[in-house]
Amino acid sequence: MHFDRAFGIGIGLNLVFVVAETAGGLWSHSSALLSDAGHNLSDVLSLALAWGATQLASRPSSERYTYGFKSATIQAALINAALLYAALGFILWDTVDHLRNPAPVNGYLVMVLAGIGIGVNGLTAFLFRKGQHGDVNLRGAYLHMLTDALVSLGVVVGGGLVVWTGWHWLDPLISFVILGIIAYSSWGLLRETVQLTMLAVPESINxxxxxxxxxxxxxxxxxxxxxxxxxxxxxxxxxxxxxxxxxxxxxxxxxxxxxxxxxxxxxxxxxxxxxxxxxxxxxxxxxx
CATH class of the missing domain: 3.30.70.1350 (Cation efflux protein, cytoplasmic domain)
Structure with missing residues (x-):
């Protein structure tokens, strides 16, 4: 599948899911669901930037830009990494507030929406599985989507625990775990993009x-x-x-x-x- 089509499908699916997940999180008072929706929104922006940079990189060189616009993919990767950590900070603030003031959580709705998220993010990751090798831009998209699928699985488990135990404080606690997973999984991508902007030898080359x-x-x-x-x-x-x-x-x-x-x-x-x-x-x- 051509990656332009993969980007279009991925952005469309995730944008619809972000709207549904945000509405569900607000209605069910789930900080875990809202944190997952916030991260999915950052992924929509990430996919859009990566797509735009890929299009720009395909343009021919000119007398002013003799190497063309290939480096746009590096700039996009760095911006995406920065956006991701900015989103993590916002979600952390919201999660702390929910931990201080826990509200009743509709565990069944959380499980349904997060279950849909597993399918959406898993499909999007599948679209980029072949292009991730040798391209940090596509690898970033692939890893984000794959991580989101796993995080959504964690939200499903959390929703089930809330329903089973009635402990509503588990929801923001699971949100903290989600934040930790995202921050850890994204650190390598951030480090590599910074190295690329400094014109370091790519990690794939000895x-x-x-x-x-x-x-x-x-x-x-x-x-x-x-x-x-x-x-x-x-x-x-x-x-x-x-x-x-x-x-x-x-x-x-x-x-x-x-x-x-x-x-x-x-x-x-x-x-x-x-x-x-x-x-x-x-x-x-x-x-x-």
Whole structure:
């Protein structure tokens, strides 16, 4: 399935569910249900931003933006992570208030709506299961939806416990557990997006293995000024200077090297400079 369609279906389903869950949470006085609805709303915004960034990244480059708009996916991922933690703060405030002033909870309604949430979030996660590998934007959407499905399962269990025990204070307590799960599961995504904005080497790439591969190429005696950075949440670039004494500029060598880097490390944009020896300037300044 094309991911544009997946985004559209996911946003539509979750938006309808957020409205239903919010109304049900207010009517049943369930902070767990409201906390789940608040998080689902942040996921709707997350899906919309990720979708918009994907569309923007597909636009061609221009004289002003020579790399195109691929980095929009990184910015969207960072904004989504920030929105998620802002939503957690709001939900935490509401949950504390419900814990101080517990109200009767309609456990049956909570269980029904949260059960629907398992289906909605599970289906949305299923739509992104194939695209999550190698793209932090799609992986964020997938993990959010999968986490929400599990959280909705927790709400169902909580609603059943309230019905069985009559302990209404269990509802905000379960909300605290939900918040902890969401915060924990999202921390890795936040850390990775911050690293991408700082042009760090993507976590999927081992720089030492890249260096070793370059040194193993025919005629290469030294590698310096090796840089690897993300152009987007899917595309990675590399620049490097290779010292190949007496080999000159070999087009076949460069084409094969680029193909190898693409196959082994998914590095799609390579700029390689061939040198007879290390420039004196590099030796004197201690550049890598």
């Amino acid at each position: 720089l030492q293995k890249v260096r070793a591969l370059l040194l193993a190429q025919p005629g290469v005696t030294q590698v310096h000024d090796l840089h690897v950075w993300p152009m987007s949440t899917r595309d990675t670039a590399l620049t490097v200077h290779l010292v190949r004494p007496g080999c000159g500029c070999d087009s076949d060598f460069l084409q094969q090297l680029q193909k190898t880097l693409k196959e082994k490390f998914n590095i799609c944009h390579c700029t390689v400079q061939i040198e007879e020896r290390v420039p004196v300037l590099e030796e004197s300044c201690g550049c890598d």
